[in-house]
Amino acid sequence: MSRAEGARHPLRLVRASRVITMDGASDSRGGVDAFVTLGERVIAVGDAGDLRGRFPEAETVDLGGGVVVPGFNDAHAHPSLLADGGLYMDLAPAVTRSAEDVRRALAERAARTPDGGWVVGHNFDVSRTEDGGAVDRALLDRVSARHPVLIIHYSYHGAVANSAALAAAGYDEHTPDPVGGELVRDGGRLTGVVWERAWMEGFLGHGSRPPLVPAPTTEARVGSLRRVIGEMNAAGITSICDAMVHPHDWKLYQTARDQGVLTARVGMLLWYEFFDPAPGPATGFGDEWLRFTGVKMMSDGAVSGGTCLCSRPYRGARGEPTGGIQVMPDEEITDVVHRVHAAGARLAVHANGDLAIAKVLDAMERATAATPPRPGQAHRIEHCSVVDGRLVRRIRDLGVIPVPFGAFVRYHGRNLLDHYGPERAARISPHRTFREAGITVAGSSDHPCGPPEPLYALQSLTTRRSLDGTVLGEEERLTPYEALEVYTVGSAAASGEEHVKGRIAPGYLADFTVLAEDPLRADPERLAEVPVTGTWVGGRPVWGG
The missing domain is CATH 3.10.310.70 (Diaminopimelate Epimerase; Chain A, domain 1)
Structure with missing residues (x-):
């Protein structure tokens, strides 16, 4: 390798007190303490002494007592909504x-x-x-x-x-x-x-009707986006799926990338009204920094706001019996699901309440019966908050990936209790139920609807304790390793990138997060307090050291 090539594709040996690779066998044995990166990829994992002998020319990055985990991957957030240019x-x-x-x-x-x-x-x-x-x-x-x-x-x-x-x-x-x-x-x-x-x-406008709310310039939004993604980097996030992008958001991300200020990998879910199956991009179009992940649609309201569509009434935000709000009529849900599925694109359907989820699954089942899914065309249900056993079985049989809220039990627990009562609130965001059914589950903050910090979410997932101390659904608790898997391996699968993200392994992207403590050994009740000391994307530090 020439000096110029070495500058572009540095060879580094990264050593830490522990490297959690998300390879179950290796991690169960206590993990390893080092890995080697070449440019943006990991090329070897193992014992630091052995790797130093194999790669004597590698630059050593010694993280001291830090613990390395694969970079946190937020499968559903809205950074572009916060890129308001100060407006x-x-x-x-x-x-x-x-x-x-x-x-x-x-x-x-x-x-x-x-x-x-x-x-x-x-x-x-x-x-x-x-x-x-x-x-x-x-x-x-x-x-x-x-x-x-x-x-x-x-x-x-x-x-x-x-x-x-x-x-x-x-x-x-x-x-x-x-x-x-x-x-x-x-x-x-x-x-x-x-x-x-x-x-x-x-x-915000619809069809030919222009928006009433003023929009900032793209340049002003780039500055806001840089700040928002920087805050997510500081929380250890290396990849984000922006769960609702319009054409002007697509331009925002492209401009940010062109200017070299994109410090996290971004997948984009295009709002369904802008999806054209004929000339539209295929799912996965783009590269490992900026890509088209799928098509977003919304069937019902918000679980924390008390407007999700449920089969049984609940108190809701105004304290009056309600069944929630159905945002898209049945025929529109069916039409969009069939068009997007037939085009080979990935669907990401917002559905919180059990009735909304059932309607979405009805449409997906009919669409897949009419057109067999393409390889890798795993659809998603965003949030998927309130389910029963029958819905879980249908989700599993379709190969759908739920993307539930990671932190909502802790952050919005009081609202969930007030709106839905203790029995239903205990079943919201049923990560363990999904996992025990053999369903892959992704990690989501829905930021700004919830806090963006994955470690906050890990505390919520492992304790199910709300801010006022109430435990909602103790039986849905995950182990720390399972919770970490949700925010790494699970989120990678939700965007069809499980072959390059979510693990520290040869051939995978060198995206990793450095923590001051071992999250698998820390007290689950204080996981949110574990400091993030460094965030690396593509083998380069984007936050901390």
Whole structure:
């Protein structure tokens, strides 16, 4: 190898106190302590002394007492949603702790915005904001009567609008609820709260209707994306599947890659309305840094927001009996599933409630009966939160990969109990049930709907303990090794990349995370506190050392 080739394809021997390879046999024997990388790939794994003898010319990277695991892979997150170019106000509970804080922050933004310009906030969480229920049309009308004001819920399943914003969307007290959405009313008057398609299509646009909410430039978004992915790198994440991209998001990622600021591998799920089977890209199109993973569609509402479609009523977000919201009618679900499946693309269908999951499985079963699946065409159900034994068997028989929430039991446990009651809440995100049925399960934060840190998720998966101390579904607990497998091997399988990701093994990508403690030996109740000391992608450090 010449000096120039060595610079492009460095040969490194990485040594640590322990390397967890996710090779069950090796890890059960205590693991190994080193591996060798050539460029972006691992070429050898084993004992540091043996490898040093085999590769004497390799540069040594000594990680001291650090423990190496395969890079965390978030199979469902939304970094592009957070790449707002600084255009939106951050209304997260840590920033605006009360309804009055929300009003004040938006009023300050309105004072700097020309009359008629939109004032938009996001990351609002009604359940974590003091007097969050008071953030409605009336409060936003107090922000400004000269500006349309819109607050986007952290889940992106709902929003709150003032009178000017409702009028801009064409909504008034006589407007019927759109198909797949809800305009919340109190005594017949719009409260300003809008759910699902009522907000997505009313404010973000649909078909030929342009969006009302202003969009930042691509360059401004690249700066935001760099920050968001940097924060995910700091949590040990090396790969992300962006679970809803539009054409402008595709351009965002391509620009970020061209500028050399993409520090995690990204798979993209294209929103179904933009998928054209004729000239469209095939699943897997792209390379190992940026690729088309599949097609996203959404059948029901949010589990943490109390709007998922269930066969039995529950209390929901407003404390009133509800069966949830069906976002796509049955015929639309069937049509999209058949078109995408027949084109050979991977489906990734958002379905939380058991009724929504059943409808999706109905469509998938009919589609696969009509057109045999292509090799590697494993479809996904995103979230797959509420299931029973029959649904689990159908998921297994179809070879579908569920992508449940990793951290929601811990982070949203209080909401799950309030909305669904203890019996149903204990069965939400049933990772062990899936695994015991022989089903591959992937790891997902759904960030910004939940915290992005995989170690936080590992604590949730192994303890099933919510923030208030309540244990939800003790029988669904995973061992630390199983939880780690979900966020490595499982997530790689969900994007069809299990042959190059999820393990530290010869031929695999040299993507790995360095931890200050061994996650398999740490107290599960404090896994979220284990420090990430380094994140490497393609054999190069992207965070820490």
